Amino acid sequence: MSISLFYFVAFLSIFFALLVIFAKNPVHSVLYLIVTFFTFTVHYILLNAQFLAIVNFIVYMGAIMVLFLFVLMLLNLNEGSMGSKSNLIKMIGVIAGMCLIITLVGSARVLTASEPLVLQTQELGLVKNLGKVLFSKFLLPFEVSSILLLSAMVGAVLLAKKEIKRA
Amino acid sequence: MENITQAIQGVPLNHYILLCTIIFSIGVIGVLIRRNAIVIFMSVELMLNAVNLLLTAFSVQHNDPSGQVFVFFIMALAAAEVAVGLAIIVMIFRNTNSTDVNILNKLKW
Amino acid sequence: MINLVWLIPLFPLLGFLINGLGRNMLSKTVVGFVGCLSVMASFAVSVGIFLELNSSETKSFIIPIFDWISAGTVKIPFSFLIDPLSALMLLIVTGIGFLIHVYSTGYMNHDAGFGKFFSYLNLFIFFMLLLVLGSNYVVMFIGWEGVGLCSYLLIGFWFSNTAYASAAKKAFIMNRIGDLGFLIAVFLIFTTFNSVEFANVFPQAANMVSGDSTLILITALLFVGAIGKSAQIPLFTWLPDAMAGPTPVSALIHAATMVTAGIYMIARSNILFTLAPETLAVVSIIGLATLLMAAAIAVSQTDIKKVLAYSTVSQLGYMFLGLGVGAYTGAFFHVITHAFFKALLFLGAGSVIHAMSNEQDMRNMGGLRKKLPLTFLTMMVGTIAIAGIPPFSGFFSKDEILAHVYEHNKVFWMIAVIGAMFTSFYMFRMMYLTFNGSFRGTTDQEHHLHESPASMTIPLIVLAVLSALGGLIGIPAVLGGGHWLENFLAPVFEVSKSKTNALTLDHTTEYVLMALSVTAALLSMLYAYVRYVKQGHIPANDRTDRGLLARLSYNKFYIDQVYHSFITRPLDTLSGFFYKTVDKAGIDGIVNGFGKGAVEASKSFRLLQTGMVGFYIFMMVAGILALLFYSMYKI
Numbered sequence: 001m002s003i004s005l006f007y008f009v010a011f012l013s014i015f016f017a018l019l020v021i022f023a024k025n026p027v028h029s030v031l032y033l034i035v036t037f038f039t040f041t042v043h044y045i046l047l048n049a050q051f052l053a054i055v056n057f058i059v060y061m062g063a064i065m066v067l068f069l070f071v072l073m074l075l076n077l078n079e080g081s082m083g084s085k086s087n088l089i090k091m092i093g094v095i096a097g098m099c100l101i102i103t104l105v106g107s108a109r110v111l112t113a114s115e116p117l118v119l120q121t122q123e124l125g126l127v128k129n130l131g132k133v134l135f136s137k138f139l140l141p142f143e144v145s146s147i148l149l150l151s152a153m154v155g156a157v158l159l160a161k162k163e164i165k166r167a
Numbered sequence: 168m169e170n171i172t173q174a175i176q177g178v179p180l181n182h183y184i185l186l187c188t189i190i191f192s193i194g195v196i197g198v199l200i201r202r203n204a205i206v207i208f209m210s211v212e213l214m215l216n217a218v219n220l221l222l223t224a225f226s227v228q229h230n231d232p233s234g235q236v237f238v239f240f241i242m243a244l245a246a247a248e249v250a251v252g253l254a255i256i257v258m259i260f261r262n263t264n265s266t267d268v269n270i271l272n273k274l275k276w
Numbered sequence: 277m278i279n280l281v282w283l284i285p286l287f288p289l290l291g292f293l294i295n296g297l298g299r300n301m302l303s304k305t306v307v308g309f310v311g312c313l314s315v316m317a318s319f320a321v322s323v324g325i326f327l328e329l330n331s332s333e334t335k336s337f338i339i340p341i342f343d344w345i346s347a348g349t350v351k352i353p354f355s356f357l358i359d360p361l362s363a364l365m366l367l368i369v370t371g372i373g374f375l376i377h378v379y380s381t382g383y384m385n386h387d388a389g390f391g392k393f394f395s396y397l398n399l400f401i402f403f404m405l406l407l408v409l410g411s412n413y414v415v416m417f418i419g420w421e422g423v424g425l426c427s428y429l430l431i432g433f434w435f436s437n438t439a440y441a442s443a444a445k446k447a448f449i450m451n452r453i454g455d456l457g458f459l460i461a462v463f464l465i466f467t468t469f470n471s472v473e474f475a476n477v478f479p480q481a482a483n484m485v486s487g488d489s490t491l492i493l494i495t496a497l498l499f500v501g502a503i504g505k506s507a508q509i510p511l512f513t514w515l516p517d518a519m520a521g522p523t524p525v526s527a528l529i530h531a532a533t534m535v536t537a538g539i540y541m542i543a544r545s546n547i548l549f550t551l552a553p554e555t556l557a558v559v560s561i562i563g564l565a566t567l568l569m570a571a572a573i574a575v576s577q578t579d580i581k582k583v584l585a586y587s588t589v590s591q592l593g594y595m596f597l598g599l600g601v602g603a604y605t606g607a608f609f610h611v612i613t614h615a616f617f618k619a620l621l622f623l624g625a626g627s628v629i630h631a632m633s634n635e636q637d638m639r640n641m642g643g644l645r646k647k648l649p650l651t652f653l654t655m656m657v658g659t660i661a662i663a664g665i666p667p668f669s670g671f672f673s674k675d676e677i678l679a680h681v682y683e684h685n686k687v688f689w690m691i692a693v694i695g696a697m698f699t700s701f702y703m704f705r706m707m708y709l710t711f712n713g714s715f716r717g718t719t720d721q722e723h724h725l726h727e728s729p730a731s732m733t734i735p736l737i738v739l740a741v742l743s744a745l746g747g748l749i750g751i752p753a754v755l756g757g758g759h760w761l762e763n764f765l766a767p768v769f770e771v772s773k774s775k776t777n778a779l780t781l782d783h784t785t786e787y788v789l790m791a792l793s794v795t796a797a798l799l800s801m802l803y804a805y806v807r808y809v810k811q812g813h814i815p816a817n818d819r820t821d822r823g824l825l826a827r828l829s830y831n832k833f834y835i836d837q838v839y840h841s842f843i844t845r846p847l848d849t850l851s852g853f854f855y856k857t858v859d860k861a862g863i864d865g866i867v868n869g870f871g872k873g874a875v876e877a878s879k880s881f882r883l884l885q886t887g888m889v890g891f892y893i894f895m896m897v898a899g900i901l902a903l904l905f906y907s908m909y910k911i
Contacts, residue, residue: 132233160258
């Protein structure tokens with residue numbers, strides 16, 4: 001285990017992310033996305049953010065991605081029925097994205113010479129530590145976020161259910 | 168676990184920024200070039216995750232748990248967003264029999 | 277009592293509000309009652325104030341009502357001034373106003389706009405009282421504008437008749453020309469004396485040198501205002517046209533009160549005028565020209581009200597002539613007596629018109645003496661008074677002016693006496709044509725002839741008594757009187773008096789002058805008698821050929837036509853140019869051009885709104901990029 005592990009995982013992240021957006025079949029896209037998220041989970045573990053790693057694993061890879069897959073199955077899409085964007089627009093999109101990368105990287109370079117990341121407190125990302133912060137300093141946002149989730153749930157149900165035809 | 172965390176020692180912060188930037192931009196490109204609403208949605212998730220990772224990295228850098236708490240909130244938000252967003256997509260599909268965003272061009276002029 | 281002065285304008289204002297708001301709900305009896313009572317109450321207060329002032333030592337009271345304009349150093353209070361001049365004007369306005377209100381209850385009884393009429397009439401009284409009472413030029417100006425407005429409303433009272441409505445507009449516009457002069461004068465007064473309060477302006481002015489150019493400019497502009505309001509050359513043509521209004525209006529506004537506002541204003545500002553001899557010369561020349569011209573027109577008019585209207589213009593000319601030669605008391609004396617006999621004559625004419633079923637042409641009248649004895653008698657009193665035959669009131673006032681004119685300039689005096697001859701002639705001509713001879717109207721009208729109701733004849737009788745005896749307030753020393761009026765008004769004209777020479781005519785000259793003018797009046801009366809009674813002469817109809825002078829007189833010297841072709845038409849053309857070219861094409865073009873440009877630009881720009889989500893996101897990314905570049909390199 002060495003620093004190179006980070007670079008290896010980073011390479012995998014970028015690779016699968018690219019596959020996500022370039023895959024023809026949306027189902028494949030979802031699967032590649034799951035893999036990408038898995039690499040992110042590894043990143044979290046490397047940063048010793050264990051709580052986040054687990055949440056990412058369960059919520060993102062588990063719940064959200066299953067939701068995506070489920071919807072895809074529900075809609076029964078076939079890519080053929082829907083032509084992709086013209087090549088010109090694709091080119092423009094890619095160029096714009098590249099410009100964004102260049103600009104962002106350029107702005108990152110303006111920062112002071114980077115120092116190596118050092119984990120000062122081993123327990124920083126542990127459940128116990130985060131839980132303390134979450135339930136003291138961030139108690140109110142935490143409670144509010146529960147309302148958010150509730151309303152999202154109600155909204156989703158309301159939007160997705162079939163309209164009842166009035167007799 | 169000890170040795171795993173040891174591995175991170177020495178990775179420059181800039182490299183994290185670079186990685187997240189690239190992932191984020193890939194997300195942007197995906198939004199720009201795809202027409203399938205679901206794929207666009209997934210690209211948005213990519214961008215969100217890039218930001219999450221960066222927040223965590225900074226949290227470690229500054230030895231401040233707030234960053235990671237924020238990531239947690241973003242995840243909650245993302246879950247809500249995905250639920251509502253996918254519901255909308257389902258409804259659009261029901262009405263137009265497609266998830267092509269270019270069909271939804273009635274809102275113009 | 278003097279502290280109750282605020283009640284005087286308040287009553288007519290209340291009357292206006294009650295009648296104006298309740299004109300459709302209140303019965304005619306109530307409306308008439310409210311209208312008359314409000315003016316009567318003002319009259320009662322005015323009498324009280326007059327009596328108190330007469331016995332009081334101080335002759336000038338300023339009663340502040342409230343602070344009106346107060347901005348920095350500009351302080352214009354809303355306050356009233358009570359002095360002999362305004363006290364007398366109050367009596368005239370409310371007294372004659374009351375009589376005319378009473379008269380109107382009979383005259384307008386059959387009119388649908390009864391309530392409206394009375395509310396306007398009350399409003400007029402209110403504004404006239406403001407004009408008279410104001411202790412500074414600004415309050416005076418409010419009244420000045422207000423009476424103009426009421427004059428407009430009442431001339432155009434039967435506005436469904438286009439000719440009447442345009443007569444109202446004419447009066448209003450001509451008044452505005454004068455008002456502009458007045459307004460500029462007020463501004464000038466303010467910049468010069470740093471106040472518009474009479475009590476501040478006049479003492480300062482009294483210290484200035486005679487002939488000061490600022491004073492000349494101020495007085496000239498004030499005089500422009502007076503010209504417009506008091507119908508002098510060149511702005512007199514509105515007054516004859518103003519006869520379109522109901523006859524009580526003609527009597528109240530266009531004979532007794534409003535048109536004398538110009539004289540009142542000049543008399544009030546007498547110090548300024550005394551110190552501007554050049555302006556006074558202009559005043560007297562314009563007065564002289566007006567009195568002669570209007571009298572010359574009056575001799576050939578056939579409309580009974582037009583004769584009286586030109587007569588009014590002519591008499592106003594006398595007043596200005598009097599002012600111009602420094603006979604302030606005489607001019608104001610003439611204002612008073614003229615208010616009596618001209619109101620009487622107009623009301624009498626109204627009674628005739630009422631009896632004749634709205635016929636105004638004297639060619640269709642005649643022989644009315646038997647049918648309208650009371651009207652005839654009272655109008656005869658008025659005619660004798662205006663003709664200047666002693667001992668009726670017109671003689672004394674006119675003679676006082678003529679005496680001053682004689683002292684000032686013999687030629688002026690000659691012309692004024694010729695004017696007096698004309699006056700006597702056209703007045704008796706009117707009387708003979710109307711009341712003597714045989715009836716010339718239709719049988720229908722003859723059948724309908726009747727004496728007016730008591731509500732109309734009682735004011736006539738009262739005014740006749742006043743016309744006959746009104747001169748007694750100013751019997752000059754030469755006739756053994758004390759000239760009460762001159763003594764009473766002395767405080768107002770005190771400073772002016774000290775700066776001008778007193779009348780120095782010896783008594784013999786005065787007797788001769790009186791005899792001459794009376795003889796002239798009697799001669800022309802005789803001529804009128806011979807021509808219209810003995811010879812039974814009836815004015816020819818419009819199409820008859822006339823001699824040059826007669827044609828000029830009959831067609832009012834073509835003044836209206838001249839104004840039309842030399843002022844109205846060029847102005848019309850100019851306005852047309854401004855309207856079509858400058859406004860329509862220029863200003864509207866620019867404004868609409870901006871509008872069209874915006875519409876056209878939006879038409880093309882809105883195509884950017886494609887509805888394609890991808891395009892929007894692309895633009896968003898481009899925007900973010902631009903922002904990043906900006907923040908990175910601080911372009």
